[in-house]
Amino acid sequence: MSGLNDGIEVRGSKGGAKGRSIHATRRFSPGDVIARFDDPAVVLPPGQRALEYCNHCLRNQAHPAAPKLRVCTGCKTVAYCGPACQRANWAAVHKLECKAIKRLHEAKPADQPDWVPTPVRAAAQVMLRPKVLEEFDALEGHVGLWKKDDDMKLKLQAHGVVKCLGADQMTPVGLEAAYQVLCKLQTNAFSRTEEYSESGGIFLDTKLAMMNHSCVPNALVQFGGRSATLRATAVINSGDEIELSYIDHTQPKGKRQGELDSYHFQCSCPKCQHDLDEYQVAKTDPTVDLNASLSVMRDIARFQSYSSGGAIDPSQRTAVMKLSKIFPVSLRNMEPKEKHEWLRRAYKTGSYFVQTEKWAIEPFAQVVDEACFYFGKDRGNHECALAVACLSAYEVEPFKHVVPWHPQRLKGLSSIAIALSNTAPNPERLVELARDMTATKKFPTDSVKVLENLDQVSLCQMLLSIIHAHSPLAPSADWEVLVLAQEMLKDIESLPGRDRENGLIIAWGKDPKSMDDFFEFSVVEPIKALSKLGKVVLEVDLGSDRDLST
Structure with a gap:
């Protein structure tokens, strides 16, 4: 939904060898803000805990400064921290989804919970807004590969999405459209349940989603409310591709590859190609010098004390x-x-x-x-x-x-x-x-x-x-x-x-x-x-x- 920020540009094309990619148009140093994304296509709290968050600003009710949340009197499924957030979210999307959520609840068996699964709600939000649905056309969804995997979970979620949209959408065409949106969400959405945050939920900006993966990333994404900040973690020169890690890149190679299977590509970053561990990667990281200042581990020489290059010791692989x-x-x-x-x-x-x-x-x-x-x-x-x-x-x-x-x-x-x-x-x-x-x-x-x-x-x-x-x-x-x-x-x-x-x-x-x-x-x-x-x-x-x- 957001326009492309100054300092980055999109290269490549959907369906190409590497698909779309984001590149720097100027130099960035570690810590620099590369871009901000303030108008995402979808941003949601975790479905099962939606009533614990303001569904607009995403503030958790457990936050010390958070006011008491007010539940939507229509769908009784979402909550807000005040009238301002409620009005803003109504204008953004809830005026469309409120009735859709009620339709889903009416179609549910009585013994099923009242909360809406996050993927179902996210896909419904996309399909209820033609402009957002049009922007989703640019995203890769690997639909054919998901179908090859025969993912029953996505098929069931597609039925949930269509129930939100109305009985007239319960057709093969409607189910296929919902399935494709779900595939794109699965492939492109960021989980807000980061290693440094307990927020949960998902965030999807159609430009940010074009960022490719590396297990040796040069940037990270930080979430705050409805916004995401792309920040450099290494020196990035003009023309360099900006890469994130979709997963916990500090995990062993086998686990990383397993988690990347859901994105339907094989990582070919230096860490994967040469089977390097954290010490080998850190040894050649030029940002180690930043630890000479406000760091509790300032002994830069320690980064150089471990062997580098070559595959991991077989004994280490066995121990892992x-x-x-x-x-x-x-x-x-x-x-x-x-x-x-x-x-x-x-x-x-x-x-x-x-x-x-x-x-x-x-x-x-x-x-x-x-x-x-x-x-x-x-x-x-x-x-x-x-x-x-x-x-x-x-x-x-x-x-x-x-x-x-x-x-x-x-x-x-x-x-x-x-x-x-x-x-x-x-x-x-x-x-x-x-x-x-x-x-x-x-x-x-x-x-x-x-x-x-x-x-x-x-x-x-x-x-x-x-x-x-x-x-x-x-x-x-x-x-x-x-x-x-x-x-x-x-x-x-x-x-x-x-x-x-x-x-x-x-x-x-x-x-x-x-x-x-x-x-x-x-x-x-x-x-x-x-x-x-x-x-x-x-x-x-x-x-x-x-x-x-x-």
Whole structure:
């Protein structure tokens, strides 16, 4: 729906070898906004939770600043945060879809839920607006390939779409038209359930949809309300193709290829062609130098310490396959005892990654994340959770997402800050854990001294300040990570007896370059020490079966 932004152009043609593609018409540096898409063809919250979101601005009712939502009195299926959003959405699409949704509800069996599946609602919105339907003609849908797969789910959804449109559309022609729109949505829509956002739902702009995929992307898409921002993550020169990753590009090659099957193409990026892992990709990434500033992992030489070029070591490939086989469908639904047992099994199965110090390789990196969640959320052991969160921030995320302002990196800093807010009231417990781990002869005494001298409140404050400093690069002004950081900063700055600490941290925030030693002492060294502690915590609890979670 949006016009093409200055700085990018469409090349190629539908049906060509590579189809359409988006190219830069000028140079972009990492962090630059390449384009904004403010008028998408379709933007929806997740169907099952549609009443938890304003269906226009997409604000979740759980957001601290969100007013009480009002349900549409017509279809009773969508909600709005106020009259302004309700009027805007009515004018944009709901005046057409309200009756359509009611028709669908009337045709449903009484025992079926009242919510409308997101693909059905999205396709109905497209077909109810002739101008949008016309724009969809330019999109590739791989309809023939979907039919070859005999996807019954899409066929059932097509019937749902036609029921929305009315009984006169329940014809072979009407069903085929709905099926084709659903194929195009499946192929081109972005899920708003990103790794850095819990928003859910879908977003489709017909120009943004022409962006091609790479497992070594040079840009990312950030969602905020009804808008999407295309931001460079690498240097992009005039004429270069701008590429996104449609999937989690940090996953092993086999899983990436499986997830890309639904897009009906085979990726031929350098990472796939040469079967490179995260360390090999990061080693040649020119943006590693950005970590020399506001990054908790500033040792640029570490990016160069891993081998590059050539396919992955067969032992690593075997270790990835063995660990992947034991992953359950959902870890978060496990009871704590069951999860603890699984984490121990997974850690031992993935011993290759511990021995080779390749913490960032998936799926072992997920084991680290789940261990952090287990210690903190499931067992309330915030000291162990803090250590493992720092392990992730120091040994995992910098190699998976090289630019320090990547949303996942900032989300990791937020996790550390939250853990610190729980450990700071009783700082002696962290020191006790460190000394206990020293007694096992696995944790160095010099790191214990770092933690003995650690001002946990100041570390928390500085990590939150890093998040705040990167706010211009955040997905949106009301991104939950950013909002939480701002709230926590206010709370810390209002604590009594911290005038000296506040003064130093505020001065550092204004001129970090001149206070680099202060940052190194107050943030980098403690995070490094805590990362080491995280390794020992995992080895002692998960590797040696000594329960630290109690």
